[in-house]
Amino acid sequence: MPRLILLRLLVIIVVTILVGRLYQLQLVDQESQRFGSNPDVITRRTLTVLPRRGEIYAADGITLVAESLPIYNLSVVPGRLPNATTEPERRADVLTRLSLVAGLPATLRLDPAVSIATHPALYARLQQLDPVLEWHTTEPSTLSVAPEGLLEILDLVRAYAPLLELTNPIEAMIVQQNVRGYQYVLVKEDISPDLAMAIRENANYLPGTEVTEGYRRAYPQSEAIQSLSHTLGYVGRITECELMLENPSTSWLTSLVDVVSRAGRCGLIPKQIDPTSIGQLPYQLDDRIGKEGLEGAYEHDLRGRIGIDTLLVDALQRPVGPIQQVRPVLNGNNLVMTLDLAFQSEVEQIMRRWIAEGERRRVTAPEPYKQGYDPIIAGSAVVIDPRDGRILAMVSLPTYDNNVWVTPERQAELQALLTRSDPEELAELLRLAPLTNRAIAGQYPPGSTLKQFVGAIALQEGVITPETRLRDPGLLQLIERSGALFELPNSVRNRDNGELTVIDAMRLSSNVFFASIAGGNDQASNLRASDLRVNGLQIDRLVEGLEWFQLGRRTGIDLVGEASGLVPTRTWKVQAKREVWTTGDTYNTAIGQGDMQVTPLQLAVAAGAVAIDGTIYRPHIVSRIVDSNGNLVREITPEVLQRVPIEPDYLRVMREGMLESIINGLGIAARPECSGLVIAGKTGTAEFGPLIQRTDGRLIRQSHAWFVGFAPYDNPEVVVAVLIEGVGDLSDGSSTMAVPATTEIMQAYFGASRPEDAPMSCPVLPVEPTEPALGTVGHTP
Secondary structure: OHHHHHHHHHHHHHHHHHHHHHHHHOOOOOHHHOOOOOOOOOEEEEEEEOOOOOOEEOOOOOOEEEEEEEEEEEEEOHHHOOOOOOOHHHHHHHHHHHHHHHOOOEEEEEOOOOOOOOOHHHHHHHHHOHHHEEEOOOOOOEEEEOHHHHHHHHHHHHHOOOOEEEEOHHHHHHHHHOOOOOOOEEEEEEEOHHHHHHHHHOHHHOOOEEEEEEEEEEOOOOOOOOOHHHHHOEEEEOOHHHHHHHOOEOOHHHHHHHHHHOHHHHOOOOOOEOOOOOOOOOOOOOOEEEEOHHHHHOHHHHHOEOEEEEEEEOOOOOEOOOOEEEEOOEOOOEEEEOOOHHHHHHHHHHHHHHHHHHHHHHHHOOOHHHHOOOOOOOEEEEEEOOOOOEEEEEEEEOEOOHHHHOOHHHHHHHHHHHOOOOHHHHHHHHHHOOOOOHHHHOOEOOHHHHHHHHHHHHHHOOOOOOOOOEEEOOEEEEEOOOOOEEEEEOOOOOOOOEEEOHHHHHHHOOHHHHHHHHHOOOOOOOOOOOOOOOOOOHHHHHHHHHHHOOOOOOOOOOOEOOOOOEOOOHHHHHHHHOOOOOHHHHHHHHOOOOOOEEOHHHHHHHHHHHHOOOEEEOOEOEEEEEOOOOOEEEEOOOOEEEEOOOOHHHHHHHHHHHHHHHHOOOOHHHOHHHHOOOOEEEEEEEEEEEEEEOOOOOEEEEEEEEEEEEEOOOOOOEEEEEEEOOOOOOOOHHHHHHHHHHHHHHHHHHOOOOOOOOOOOOOOOOOOOOOOOOOEOOOOO
16 A cells, blocks of 8 residues: 555656646737747747946046946847848848848958959949949958848848848847857947937837947046046956956866966966856946946946846747846945045146156257257156055046047047057057056166165164164275176265264265165265164165065055056065176165165055055045945045054154255255145156267266155145156256256145245246147147
């Protein structure tokens, strides 16, 4: 008896499974779901609904700097198009009309055996259609057909088949994208509302055609304030490597296969693993993704979450039912920046004026060799609040209008930004590097701006005290291990400066003093026996101290593309140059020359630690993230990167030295009587490029002009780092260009101006540049 019961249960289970499977295979909800005459197998498939990208606002939370404008897109669903086998003429007619309205040219191929002698009527007809035809120069018997001639050409192809073959561009898109029959193939983005309405009204005559809603990215402020372009970045089509990076794998095995199979093209990309990601990949083949700047750094916040829809399809993957929503789409969040647009614009214009002034000085320089310098076209400025890491302004020149990436009509401008056909023009484009954000990716020798950090490190390490006096004879001489004589001249004057404290050395920007406390002066051959000798930090302790200030490593700013700079070490030199470290290398590093490199942002962040209490905050350019309704999602709170292990009194000594370099140094434009502010800072002149022979036979290099300063002195609110490329020795560009540029920026921030009773010694600021587009590449005024 129990056996019979078990047998009956088994039969019931088997029958139930079979009935369920039959129901699944033959499921037809209603007559309207039938498609074709053979809906033998009906299955449910998923569709992804792309979210609308979040927007970016200026610091006021009102002014849009990146927005998503709604647009209409023309697409086709391959499974709903007339069948290529059973209805070829109707399919060709539908796709031809779509190509016409979309403005897409087609390709016409003639049978190579066709000649004028054998088919004169055909050639006569082609001659009549010549205005809409263009012969390919590289492919014989192949013509390009303009959209307006497609219908006539289609009639001609039908009349002379198989001598003529018309390849429709939409057919080629369908083949290339190789999507399932129920998925969309994008034909054209951003069609006009009138065209979208006309297509929808004539849907019965255009089966398989869909008008879908999308968005077009726009940057409404970037044309007027082009320095925003580097900060914002842009959106573009996702690449194969980005697709692999962003879409997780379902297991470690599929992840390994993806990484290894694309290693040659993409390198070893870290791949996420998410077992629940089957059928719900966040990015599609023709998707867009943020590139560079905030668009790239906050991609996941701006992107949103895809929606999931389902529909029924037959065995040929053709849709046979209405779409049903499974998971609603979640649009992206919005960003609010720390940048005030008015201030950002002022900083950009100030930098343009001083770059133009640098070029004027180069062209009019009395020394002929200076006129042979590279043209002055580039510079960078970073304004940061040292108390919390907020970026208040960031400018990199040359720049461009990032709308060229998203406006199809500006493809010629975009191409001009990317490459040039002429080798000389290409070399100039590479030098200009308009797409590079020099503020975070430009790596330069910092020159004497590094001395504030070297002095603080030497004080903390006990190499010197605030009262220590070292003699500066104007240059430092020593005999290298190789027996060669090494000479380190001073940065400003090569005369005997006597005995200096660290504050005196900051005022005079003494190379000898800071080289001595870094590499030692105990081996110097041009000091008196009575002069104080110090062993110095030596390179290992100097490197450790510079790393306290986050030099040689990325700051972690919330932008894509930041460079790390370089603090050279013994190991680095052996690996990179196959040479051993020398005392001369330590000297050069201590004065910000040689292989030492920083970015303008790194310099501003590090100087912020000296300006306040030694705390270094991670710089950030977004203050908060809100949803589409304005509700707070996340606030970007100050994040401490490092607390510099230097006694506050020693930092105070270096601040005094930076004030002295302004009050009693060469930075006249920043003095209180000239600026209306109490500014402290340090200039720097950094050599670069090939050796150039002066008229007196001496070999020199062109140099950059730096200034990094903070204000107000007693309670710093801002740190400003300014770099003007190539103007270092054009009337002492550091003091007469970088300092006044920084002063103007600080005056703009604090709303200050030159006092009415300013002395005659205060420098005259340059007028507006004669070329308003100076420092801009690819811009059409």
